[in-house]
Amino acid sequence: MSEINTIFFDLDGTLYAMHLLHKEAMQRVGVFFEETYHISRELLSDCIEEEQQAIENRIGQRAPIHNRLIRFQQVFLKFGLPVFPGAGIMYRLYWDFILDNMRPEEGIASLLQALKSDGYHLIIATNMTAEMQYKKIEKLELGCFFEDLITSEEADKEKPDSGFFEYCLKKRKIKPENAIFIGDSLKNDVIGAQNVGIKGVYYHPGQLSEEPLFPVIRSYTEHEAIAALLRED
Template sequence: MKRYTHLFFDLDHTIWDFDRNAEETLHELYELHGLQALGVASKVAFIETYTRNNHQLWADYHLGKITKDALRQLRFNKTFSDLGMHPDLIPAGFEDAYVQLCPTKTNLFPHAHETLTYLHSKYKLHLITNGFRESQDVKLKGSGLAEYFQHIIISEEVGFNKPHQAIFEHALNLAGATKEESIMIGDSLEADIYGALNFGMDAIYFNPLKMPKPTDVPVQIHSLDELTRLL
């Protein structure tokens, strides 16, 4: 691959293991709120249903189809509804409890710290995330990730979500970088990969589940430590 100066990373599902951290959080909240007694008989079904709904709502948020408030209002209400719970039985404050607890979890994808330490010695590293400021700050500090990144670009502060080209333009301007010397690394084909490629910036698709790679995506990795050999 060509020589780069600036590496731009996504955070959730790329470095910070969102699904694993969410699963730990949901296990705890399931017990804390007595969901079995409220009719949610299966913890596994609860987590699977939430994960499916949350992924879809985040995809809609990336594309500007729903707001932050709508995402937070819908993901558990829809999950409990899908599982047959009467709306009157939905525990008050469940979403708030989740938002408080989940970002404190510290599970990262394998080789995250080793890879970032290596790359930090050679490149200028930055984050571009569609996550929310109050959550991302807690994740970065608690996981010891903040020290690697010169700039942390958060979509709700910029006013545009990935894949909108304006957020990539803002990130490059902030970093003092050009498209030619920059590359985006992330898990979302729509937000990270096509967002960057359509902007004219190279991209690496982080694909730990080894999903089929579209033919128009030039480079993929299945593990973060592959970056130490590619870059």
């Protein structure tokens, strides 16, 4: 029986609830854009989506595709607006709102404390750029529990690409059977990890519409159930 000694956590959506925050932040960005440049937020939103797709088509699934500043700059160019200072204002509007309003998921701090006391190595493993992800962990006040932050910027591969997970294993000098990977995305986290032999665990605080195919954590307060997950082979 192999022993799990390392727990990888995804960040966005896994350590804090991201979805509504993102929606509200984009709403504020949209209002600013509409009021300042008199272009509808619907047009803005379409343009952002197009630009994200364009950069992804050009450079592939890698960390810069998450950089909103690059995307916002492209939007300003497309609408014939000056890139300075508008793109920077929108970028800060978005991130300041997220950082000011993010809260750690219920029970996560005491769970991490308990896992750390039990000797597990805890690592953040996340898509996106290092600086923003580091800031988020600081704001959530969870930094003290984690030994490392591995981003797709550093790995140069994005989840669910196997290269990302292989980089994590190599960096931590461990075998897949010694790790579990907890995340809120079935595709990026759970199946991605499973594809390289790491046990993938689905963090899903809501109702599931069908019987889950993977181990599920519904709440970080269920310490006993989580301990059982770590013991199971």
